[in-house]
Amino acid sequence: MTRPTPFHSRTSALNEGQRWEDWEGFLAATMYSLDPLVEYNAVRLGCGIFDVSPLHKYEVRGPDAQALLQRMVVRNLAPSRPGRGFYTVWCDDNGKVVDDGGVFHIAENHLRLTSTLPSLEWLIDNSSGFDVTIEDVSEELVGIAIQGPTSRDLLRKLTNVDLSALKFWHCTDADVCDRPTLISRSGYTGDLGFEIFVRPEDAEKIWDSAMALAPDYQMRPCGLVALDMTRIEAGLLQIDTEFISAKQTLFEVQTISPLELGVGWMCKLDGDYFVGRDALREEKANGTSRWKTVGVELDVTYIEKYFSEFAMPLHLPERSWNEAVPIYADEAQEHLIGRGTSGMWSPLLKKYIVIARIPPQYEKLGSRFFIEEVIEAKTFSIPATVVKMPFFDPPRKKA
Amino acid sequence: MGNYDAIIIGAGHNGLVTAGYLARAGRKVLVLERRGLVGGAAVTEEIFPGFKVSSVADGVGYLSPTVRRDFKLDSHVETIDSDMIAFCPQPDGSQLTIHRETAKTVQEIARFSKADADAYPEFIELMQALAGVVGALGHMTPMDLPEVTFGDLRGAVRVLGPGRKLGRKRISELLRILPMPAADILNEYFESGAVKGAIGANSSLGVSFGPQESGTAYTMLNSWALSGNGLFRSAGVVKGGMGALCDAIASAARGFGAEIRTDAAVASISVEDGRAMGVILESGEELIANTVVSNADPRTTFMRLLDPRTLGTKLLQHVANIKYQGSGLRIHLALSALPQFTSLSTASGDDASARLGAPIQIAPSLDYIERAYDCSKFGRFSDSPFLDISIPSILDPSAAPAGQHLMSITAKYGPYELREGNWDTQKKAFADVVLNTLAEYAPDIRNLIQQRHVLSMPDLESIYGLPEGNPNHGEMILNQFFHMRPIPGHARYRTHIDGLYLCGAGCHPGGGVTGVPGHNAAREILKDSKQ
Numbered sequence: 001m002t003r004p005t006p007f008h009s010r011t012s013a014l015n016e017g018q019r020w021e022d023w024e025g026f027l028a029a030t031m032y033s034l035d036p037l038v039e040y041n042a043v044r045l046g047c048g049i050f051d052v053s054p055l056h057k058y059e060v061r062g063p064d065a066q067a068l069l070q071r072m073v074v075r076n077l078a079p080s081r082p083g084r085g086f087y088t089v090w091c092d093d094n095g096k097v098v099d100d101g102g103v104f105h106i107a108e109n110h111l112r113l114t115s116t117l118p119s120l121e122w123l124i125d126n127s128s129g130f131d132v133t134i135e136d137v138s139e140e141l142v143g144i145a146i147q148g149p150t151s152r153d154l155l156r157k158l159t160n161v162d163l164s165a166l167k168f169w170h171c172t173d174a175d176v177c178d179r180p181t182l183i184s185r186s187g188y189t190g191d192l193g194f195e196i197f198v199r200p201e202d203a204e205k206i207w208d209s210a211m212a213l214a215p216d217y218q219m220r221p222c223g224l225v226a227l228d229m230t231r232i233e234a235g236l237l238q239i240d241t242e243f244i245s246a247k248q249t250l251f252e253v254q255t256i257s258p259l260e261l262g263v264g265w266m267c268k269l270d271g272d273y274f275v276g277r278d279a280l281r282e283e284k285a286n287g288t289s290r291w292k293t294v295g296v297e298l299d300v301t302y303i304e305k306y307f308s309e310f311a312m313p314l315h316l317p318e319r320s321w322n323e324a325v326p327i328y329a330d331e332a333q334e335h336l337i338g339r340g341t342s343g344m345w346s347p348l349l350k351k352y353i354v355i356a357r358i359p360p361q362y363e364k365l366g367s368r369f370f371i372e373e374v375i376e377a378k379t380f381s382i383p384a385t386v387v388k389m390p391f392f393d394p395p396r397k398k399a
Numbered sequence: 400m401g402n403y404d405a406i407i408i409g410a411g412h413n414g415l416v417t418a419g420y421l422a423r424a425g426r427k428v429l430v431l432e433r434r435g436l437v438g439g440a441a442v443t444e445e446i447f448p449g450f451k452v453s454s455v456a457d458g459v460g461y462l463s464p465t466v467r468r469d470f471k472l473d474s475h476v477e478t479i480d481s482d483m484i485a486f487c488p489q490p491d492g493s494q495l496t497i498h499r500e501t502a503k504t505v506q507e508i509a510r511f512s513k514a515d516a517d518a519y520p521e522f523i524e525l526m527q528a529l530a531g532v533v534g535a536l537g538h539m540t541p542m543d544l545p546e547v548t549f550g551d552l553r554g555a556v557r558v559l560g561p562g563r564k565l566g567r568k569r570i571s572e573l574l575r576i577l578p579m580p581a582a583d584i585l586n587e588y589f590e591s592g593a594v595k596g597a598i599g600a601n602s603s604l605g606v607s608f609g610p611q612e613s614g615t616a617y618t619m620l621n622s623w624a625l626s627g628n629g630l631f632r633s634a635g636v637v638k639g640g641m642g643a644l645c646d647a648i649a650s651a652a653r654g655f656g657a658e659i660r661t662d663a664a665v666a667s668i669s670v671e672d673g674r675a676m677g678v679i680l681e682s683g684e685e686l687i688a689n690t691v692v693s694n695a696d697p698r699t700t701f702m703r704l705l706d707p708r709t710l711g712t713k714l715l716q717h718v719a720n721i722k723y724q725g726s727g728l729r730i731h732l733a734l735s736a737l738p739q740f741t742s743l744s745t746a747s748g749d750d751a752s753a754r755l756g757a758p759i760q761i762a763p764s765l766d767y768i769e770r771a772y773d774c775s776k777f778g779r780f781s782d783s784p785f786l787d788i789s790i791p792s793i794l795d796p797s798a799a800p801a802g803q804h805l806m807s808i809t810a811k812y813g814p815y816e817l818r819e820g821n822w823d824t825q826k827k828a829f830a831d832v833v834l835n836t837l838a839e840y841a842p843d844i845r846n847l848i849q850q851r852h853v854l855s856m857p858d859l860e861s862i863y864g865l866p867e868g869n870p871n872h873g874e875m876i877l878n879q880f881f882h883m884r885p886i887p888g889h890a891r892y893r894t895h896i897d898g899l900y901l902c903g904a905g906c907h908p909g910g911g912v913t914g915v916p917g918h919n920a921a922r923e924i925l926k927d928s929k930q
Binding site for chain 2: 067071092093122125126128129130273275
């Protein structure tokens with residue numbers, strides 16, 4: 001049965017259309033308003049508050065806590081010290097992505113891992129020889145994310161810590177509404193924003209206090225549609241969209257490596273052992289990556305032109321999409337080379353952007369190919385160009 | 400300190416066998432043993448002054464004839480066979496003895512069931528035929544699924560050789576029987592509890608569960624294949640205890656040029672760039688070798704001698720999944736005289752002592768064994784334990800001071816982890832239960848005990864390096880058999896680390912003092928070094 005989160009008494013009262021979906025067994029709002037665009041706009045112009053409680057959370061404690069996570073994730077945690085956080089993916093022995101999430105260095109010998117999928121067994125399986133204790137605190141900690149340009153000013157009103165000193169992907173213990181929390185300057189929107197881990201018993205109090213400030217900071221409760229739109233603009237990956245966990249794939253062809261997923265930059269291949277390192281070294285050395293993951297911009301004038309063939313005005317998607325869309329080398333659609341994995345018309349950028357999985361030879365900025373677009377049950381080829389990703393990367397994210 | 404072609408970790412019998420074969424092929428070999436004596440689990444120790452106790456392993460007949468011949472063991476070790484394979488006293492004061500000779504056994508069985516007596520010759524003929532295939536498999540190097548090579552296929556054809564002789568009907572019978580519970584196949588042939596208990600006990604002696612468990616037909620057949628006498632178990636003793644056998648293997652290995660160092664515990668295997676470079680002793684001494692061969696069990700090898708922090712997740716998962724779960728305590732008793740079994744009260748002295756020289760099985764029915772297992776399944780030791788007893792001093796008077804006797808008992812079942820208490824506090828209580836059980840068949844036993852010594856599973860683990868007290872380096876069960884022993888991808892005695900091999904009972908074909916894993920490992924090591 002899909003369960004409510006500790007915020008449910010509040011979120012359900014705000015959910016105008018009672019639109020919910022299942023997120024790791026919890027009820028998660030698809031959208032609160034009847035038009036998700038207002039939520040998207042809030043994140044980019046004011047701020048949005050998201051219930052992110054369904055994330056899995058694990059406390060890793062002990063003298064080897066950092067060493068265990070260093071073994072598990074691809075990213076170099078060597079510069080880590082209490083107060084640092086990292087976004088990272090992790091792999092299986094074959095160097096294929098298993099999951100992604102955050103590593104938060106909370107204190108000496110105490111780190112927290114968040115993940116999309118349940119990861120307790122994976123942590124335990126990897127912990128042989130490490131002096132650690134591992135605790136699944138997924139239900140003992142719930143979370144909200146407050147994301148957008150006004151998020152810091154709003155949060156300042158609720159906490160005792162100096163948020164201007166909290167840098168991007170850093171975290172700190174903080175009292176929020178006099179309740180103990182961990183605030184991390186991170187999120188899934190590519191904007192200025194914070195994630196706050198709170199105890200379930202404090203959830204309603206903190207939500208209420210934040211919502212009381214909403215009118216002053218143009219804050220809105222936001223659902224998964226707004227989250228998906230903002231994360232695509234930010235070029236952030238989504239499980240089951242940009243990748244399938246190697247633990248859940250049926251066929252080797254479904255797996256994907258970090259080098260193929262566009263997060264090769266975070267793999268420290270010349271460093272100490274981590275799970276999958278040797279396979280990734282080989283992949284890099286032998287150039288055996290099958291894919292690259294890139295940002296693509298569609299030429300909307302062509303979409304407009306094809307609509308006009310039906311004597312129709314240009315129509316662009318109102319929300320993001322997450323299904324595989326064929327990519328061809330040629331306009332005649334004879335050479336299928338890849339797929340778009342998610343895409344959207346960005347109301348802010350006024351661009352049609354797509355995250356695409358294409359062969360390495362198309363990786364370069366400016367490479368051109370064609371994405372299939374269906375208009376009135378007929379397929380068309382829309383010219384697409386590889387552009388820089390993230391599509392949207394405002395200075396305020398890190399400022 | 401010079402460098403070696405091969406360093407072997409652990410002077411258990413398999414390590415010594417590998418060492419001997421490698422030395423015989425001209426390799427410079429060093430065997431390192433943690434304890435002060437060689438033999439591993441096959442040792443003779445004077446636990447009681449004047450008594451030669453085979454502390455852990457007994458059962459001599461299992462040693463591979465190939466090893467016996469290559470190491471010329473017959474001229475250096477005296478083994479004394481028993482004409483009887485099992486003496487099985489019954490709760491009602493009767494007894495069933497299984498003889499080597501089928502005709503004699505048929506007579507014995509007829510006292511319990513005419514139908515069973517008729518079925519027995521046919522049953523053992525079938526089992527011998529099927530065991531022949533299992534035995535032939537033992538000498539093969541398992542294939543590495545799914546990457547089967549032409550070499551593997553040639554090997555498979557060799558296995559099919561004995562298999563083909565079986566004929567179609569029996570091959571399908573083999574495939575039907577292997578994964579079955581031993582109880583089911585025995586029930587197909589026999590009706591008497593005593594007969595089924597006598598034969599079926601061996602399906603459970605080496606594993607942690609009872610004869611109703613799927614796959615115990617395989618364990619029964621395996622024991623049958625190894626017994627060397629065409630029956631379900633071996634019976635006999637090594638003069639001087641099992642240690643005498645390992646001493647002879649060690650002497651032969653030394654004769655081939657191998658060096659053996661005792662009191663030399665290995666702390667870790669050195670690995671550089673995916674290649675084994677040698678070992679580091681607990682004393683800090685570093686030794687260099689082209690090849691390192693671990694006779695330690697796989698958990699010890701991968702999780703302790705190697706650094707698990709540098710191993711792949713899949714490997715760690717597979718190693719963590721190896722079932723050890725030892726379940727048999729060893730209890731040794733110094734006796735002032737032979738016990739009087741109620742069922743032998745009318746037998747002549749010679750007849751009684753001949754029967755007691757055979758393995759004594761307290762397993763009067765399959766249900767009895769299963770119920771004994773039920774207790775351990777729920778974290779308690781058996782309240783009516785299944786016992787496998789030997790009195791080696793009958794066949795080998797040198798095992799005990801004149802007039803006295805040595806009794807060694809494998810007592811089942813005890814779980815490695817007790818639900819309540821621990822073995823330090825509970826082993827005496829279990830030993831008392833064992834003696835009470837035994838007293839039901841031999842009432843004077845308590846009056847004869849001069850000294851007793853109990854080895855619980857944690858004792859077997861700490862003293863003999865047997866994780867969870869399992870003498871087989873991992874359960875001998877169907878999912879830990881052949882290409883899955885010790886783990887998939889590591890069943891060819893090689894590991895993922897170049898130059899690191901496994902040669903112990905954790906490898907195919909598994910436990911028992913057979914020497915076969917050690918023999919097969921040496922064959923593969925030599926094959927690799929020729930390439």
